[in-house]
Amino acid sequence: MGLKKINGIFIDIDDTLYSYAECDAAGRKAVFDYLSGKLNIPQKKIATAYNRARKKTHSNLKGLASSHSRFLYIQGCLEELTNLTPITIVMRAEAVFWKSFMDKIHLRPRILEFLRSIKKAGLKTVVITDLTARVQFEKISKLALDRFVDFVVxxxxxxxxxxxxAIFRVALKKCGLKPSQVVMVGDNRKRDVAGARKLGIRTIIINKELGFKKITLSGILAG
Structure with missing residues (x-):
C-alpha cells in the first residue's frame, strides 16, 4: 500500500496516546479521598458503592458514550450511600475526579514524532474515541495535540x-475519504480493530508498553 493511497490516519485516544488506567486510578483516589472527608464514610465503602454505580450505569447505557460518565457513577454512588441526590457534592466530586485525571495524563513515547510525521506528509489526522466530546476534547488540549488534529469524532x-x-462512518464523512484511504491506529482489538474492519479499514495495533517506539508513518505507508 503506497503513499498515494493513504490520505488519513484515524487514531484512538484512551490507552493509545496515554495510560488510561493510571489516570483513572488517580481520579478515583481523589474522589474517594474527597467524599470520605466530606461525608465521614470509609473509603472502602465509597469505592464499593462507586463500582456498583459504574456497573449499573454500564448495564443501563450499554454502548453509549454516557455509560462512561463519571458524573453518573458519582451520582449513583452517593444516592446509595446517602439515600439522597446531594447535587453540590456530586458536582464537586466530578470536578475533583477530572482534575486529578488530567493532572496525571502524559503522552506515551514517540507519539509527538508520529503525529508530526503525519502533518508533514500532508495526511489528515482524525481522532476516533469513545466517551463524551467535552471530556475527550479536554484530554486532547491537555496533551497539547490540538495542533496535530484535523477532526475529532x-x-x-x-x-x-x-x-x-457508525463512528467510523462519521469520521470518513468528515474527512472526505474512503475506507481504503485511511488506517486506524489503536490499542484495543475488540473496539478499534474490529470496528474499523467492519468497513474494510486497515488497522494497526499498538503495544501499550512500547507505545509508538516501533510504529512509524513510513512503516504504515509501506503496508
Whole structure:
C-alpha cells in the first residue's frame, strides 16, 4: 500500500496516546479521598458503592458514550450511600475526579514524532474515541495535540461506542475519504480493530508498553 493511497490516519485516544488506567486510578483516589472527608464514610465503602454505580450505569447505557460518565457513577454512588441526590457534592466530586485525571495524563513515547510525521506528509489526522466530546476534547488540549488534529469524532456524536461502524462512518464523512484511504491506529482489538474492519479499514495495533517506539508513518505507508 503506497503513499498515494493513504490520505488519513484515524487514531484512538484512551490507552493509545496515554495510560488510561493510571489516570483513572488517580481520579478515583481523589474522589474517594474527597467524599470520605466530606461525608465521614470509609473509603472502602465509597469505592464499593462507586463500582456498583459504574456497573449499573454500564448495564443501563450499554454502548453509549454516557455509560462512561463519571458524573453518573458519582451520582449513583452517593444516592446509595446517602439515600439522597446531594447535587453540590456530586458536582464537586466530578470536578475533583477530572482534575486529578488530567493532572496525571502524559503522552506515551514517540507519539509527538508520529503525529508530526503525519502533518508533514500532508495526511489528515482524525481522532476516533469513545466517551463524551467535552471530556475527550479536554484530554486532547491537555496533551497539547490540538495542533496535530484535523477532526475529532466521539461516540457521543456518533450515537454509539466502538466497535459500532457508525463512528467510523462519521469520521470518513468528515474527512472526505474512503475506507481504503485511511488506517486506524489503536490499542484495543475488540473496539478499534474490529470496528474499523467492519468497513474494510486497515488497522494497526499498538503495544501499550512500547507505545509508538516501533510504529512509524513510513512503516504504515509501506503496508
Amino acid at each position: 466521539t461516540s457521543e456524536e456518533a450515537g454509539g461506542d466502538k466497535p459500532s461502524a
